[in-house]
Amino acid sequence: MPKGVLGGTMQFAEVAVSVPVRGNQSFHYRVPEALAEEIIRFSRVEVPFSGRLVQGFVLAFNNPPDLKKIKEIKRVVEQQPFLDDQLLVLAQWMEQRYLCGLGDALQSIAGSAIGKATGTKEQDVIIATPPDNAIEGLARAPKQRKVLEVALSRPEHTKTELAKLAGVNLQVVNSLIKKGYLSVKATEPRVELTPSLPVLTKEQEHALAKIRDAMEKQKPQAILLHGVTGSGKTEVYLRSIADTMSKGRQSIILIPEISLTPQMVARFKDRFGNLVAVLHSSMSNGERYAEKKRIRDGLAQVILGARSAIFAPTERLGLIIIDEEHEPSYKQDENPKYHAREVALKRAAQNDAVVILGSATPALESYCRAREGGPYQLVTLAHRVDNRRLPRVQIVDLREELAKGNLNIFSSPLISALSKRIEQGEKSILFLNRRGFATTVLCRRCGQVMKCPRCDISLTLHNDQRLKCHYCGYGISSPLTCPECNSKYIRGFGVGTQRVEEEVKKLFPGCKVFRMDADTTSRKGSHKEILEQFINGDGQILIGTQMIAKGLDIPEVTLVGVVSADVSLNIPDFRAAERTFQLLTQVAGRAGRGEASGDVIVQTYDPEHFSILTARDHDFISFYHREMSVRKALCYPPFSHLIRILFSGISEADVMAAAEWWQESLKGIVEETKITGVEVLGPAPAGIPKIKERFRWQLILKGAVSTDLRKVAGTLLQRAGIRFKKVTVSIDVDPLSI
Structure with a gap:
């Protein structure tokens, strides 16, 4: 037993469980005799909680306030999950900052359980550390005996080398490491500096x-x-x-x-x-x-x-x-x-x-x-660096392309530019900004986007053909003609990467095309494989979503085409303009990183939007001042703080009832605590109103002071308990997306 004060040993462990508990809650469990030597502070253990087994972390060994109904720890999942006192303090800070359980914070810090893994680095070497008479003890395990004999006669080989010399697979070597007959000796660290470092600007x-x-x-x-x-x-x-x-x-x-x-x-x-x-x-x-x-x-x-x-x-x-x-x-x-x-x-x-x-x-x-x-x-x-020019950016108005009778997803300038690069043997990237899942209704003739009159946020088209605002709940029927120009060319807007790939192959038969999206990169290592084939092989065009907009330095790329800048611009979120500017600037930066200069073609139905114009000019400062003036006028972050409270459940009636109860309760706490400047917005359907048969509604807390919002939400979390057993409540402090 760990040393303590109860009968000379400490019989109880205080455990922070990874379940939806609120506040600084941890629970006491009895340490069984069989596990007494294994359990130490910060051990990850499995304990019974509310009729099921859950994981938790041992915080301390002390006496519970009440000895009644004390349950036992069932097993040790991981003896030392790389936690220490500093990381515990960090978890306690996260608990307060993000209104989560301490067990959840520790789980996030420790990650998934990895036990006493036998993983070694390829450069690490194996040394023999057998007990006496180990060779004789392995008489019935000839492969393990052979490995140990080789390790004793030829010290300090890597695991792979040892297995090869003994003529066995790595599993045999791992078995001896688990038994303690072999030990891993990490190689001494070394720095391999590049012989000649680049000259700094x-x-x-x-x-x-x-x-x-x-x-x-x-x-x-x-x-x-x-x-x-x-x-x-x-x-x-x-x-x-x-x-x-x-x-x-x-x-x-x-x-x-x-x-x-x-x-x-x-x-x-x-x-x-x-x-x-x-x-x-x-x-x-x-x-x-x-x-x-x-x-x-x-x-x-x-x-x-x-x-x-x-x-x-x-x-x-x-x-x-x-x-x-x-x-x-x-x-x-x-x-x-x-x-x-x-x-x-x-x-x-x-x-x-x-x-x-x-x-x-x-x-x-x-x-x-x-x-x-x-x-x-x-x-x-x-x-x-090297005084290389930023790429030239051309904006193409898709309304004009439509007026000319071009119904293709590619404009004439983009088709011409792609053809030129293929002829010259240069590489191109086609970027499709597919952030968000909501469908936006847009007029292809005048570029008008259906927006909420109260929030200046684009409305979302639902399956019942109604447009809804996911901030305040405003809704109207989707129009058959454009309210601005009476055009019949008004519809939900969105194009997929697979369709883009198909169109490229139709336009340029024989062109070597690679596609990077969620479908083509699900296999481990597929990202690296696709990029290496595109960079080092005969690939001519790379098609992808935001995953190709960052971190790529390919000198041969001289053209970037943005298929539609409007998808991100019109998502129902106050950060839409910022995300559009960031993505356009980042993807444009993939062009012209070598000796040859680069070109970027941005296709859009809204060519006058300031986020697109400032991205064209690589002008962050102008974008910053313009967007900040909009945020200030509407009191959006950074001029305010938000907390998003998401409710989900199988029954939409239950979800709505929980959201309405929370709305009234939050307002009551604001009045009770006399905290000023806090708004309760909603409830309204979430941006994605249903996922995996679960309905989703949300509330938004908005205010100037983050601590005030957290005080209001935290107070209700303590009071709410498990009032709505069939509804899950999720708290997002300072959400990036709503």
């Missing part, structure tokens, strides 16, 4: 000087690195990491989607060799265990990964870099709905570390914080 030198100055102050700081596409932000990252390593500290680098950016991984490993650890969801349990152990042991000093890598178990964290910091993928969709940028700032505060937020198109909230007097320091890279 004056802007890069200035940026690096600012970052070094922040590091010397040894206090938490955030720097917004605003650099145009191709300005050399990655080289600034690499030099900053090297500086951090020279101080004996570790760095975490977040990129939007690790599987989509093999070039970034290769570039970091070329510079820092096996000091780089990679973390992402498609890794096996063994791979993740090995990488996390290297990080915790200090053998990996550079941690590269997607959103969840922000929780890497670093001992001496000195630098956090968030590349493409504006990307929505840094926001978690499931509970707890954290944002990696906010978690990074909290971890930096815990470790006196520096955070670098890099983007050519920063989030409006980030740029606002970097203005004079804000908490972020602004550093700008306004020019591409």
Whole structure:
């Protein structure tokens, strides 16, 4: 038994369970004698809860307030899930910040259980550590005996080499590692610096000087690195990491989607060799265990990964870099709905570390914080390296194409430009912005989009042919003719990547075309495979969604075509203009990154929209001021804060009843607490009103002060309990999409 005060041992463990509990709730369980030697603080265990078995984390060993109905821990899932006191404090902060359960926060930080995985790095070596008479004890296991004999006679081979020498498969070697007859010895870390580093531009030198100055102050700081596409932000990252390593500290680098950016991984490993650890969801349990152990042991000093890598178990964290910091993928969709940028700032505060937020198109909230007097320091890279020109952007008005009788999804200028690139042997990218699922009703003659008169947000077409606003609930029947020009060319708008591929093959028979979307990249490693074939093979055109808009550096690409800028522009969300500007700018930045200049053709039914015009001119500052004036007038973030409360269930009547009860209760709490400036909007159907046979409604809390909103919502969470057993309630603090 763990040492304690009850009968000389501690018989009870306090466990934070990963279930929808509210507030600072943990529960006591008896530690059974059989598990007493296995369970330690932070062990992941399986415990009974409400008639089922759930996972939780041991926080402490102490006496429960009430000894009645104390249940036993059933089993140890993972003895040490790479948690420590600092990460526990982080989980407690997440609990308050995102109104989630402590168990959910710990689950998010620890990730899925990976046990005592036998995963090793290929460069790690195996040494023999058998007990006495081990050889004789393996008389009935000849393959294992052979491996052990080889390991004893030829020390320090890799696992693969050992298996080959013994003539067995890797499973036999793993079995001996599990028994403790063999041990893994990590190779000594080394840095493999590129022999000749690129010469920095004056802007890069200035940026690096600012970052070094922040590091010397040894206090938490955030720097917004605003650099145009191709300005050399990655080289600034690499030099900053090297500086951090020279101080004996570790760095975490977040990129939007690790599987989509093999070039970034290769570039970091070329510079820092096996000091780089990679973390992402498609890794096996063994791979993740090995990488996390290297990080915790200090053998990996550079941690590269997607959103969840922000929780890497670093001992001496000195630098956090968030590349493409504006990307929505840094926001978690499931509970707890954290944002990696906010978690990074909290971890930096815990470790006196520096955070670098890099983007050519920063989030409006980030740029606002970097203005004079804000908490972020602004550093700008306004020019591409080697004085390369930004690509020329041409806007094509699809209304004019329609008037000319062109009903094809490609305009005449885009067809001509694609034909020219194919003849010249250059590569092209066709981008289809397919963010969001809602269908927008648009007039193809005048470009009019059906919008809510109360919210200035595009209405969503539902199956009953009614247009609804997902902010305030306003609704009308979908018109048969355009209310602006009386045209009959008004309909739901949307084109898929498969259709684009088919049209390309019709127009250019024999052209080598690759497509990257959810259908073609479901298999592990398929992203890298498609990109390598396109880059190194005879591929001429790459078609894709937002996954090809970022992280690609392909010098041979001289043309980017945006099939429709309107899909993102007219999604029913107040961030639609910002997302459109960001995506157009990012995808345009894929063109002209080599010696040849690049061209971008943007097709749209709304060529006068300011987000499209400013993207054409690569003018973030003008876009920022224009969009901020709209946000200020309508009191949208960053001039306010939002909390989205989503209700879902099998019965729509139950869901609506729960949403209405919450609406009335929230208003009552606002009056009771005398908190001013808080609005309760809705209830209204969610953006996707039904998923997997579950109806979805939502409420929006809106106010100037985030802590006020969280106080109101948190108070009701405590009171609501399990009032509506058949309705799931989900809280999203500062949602990126509604």
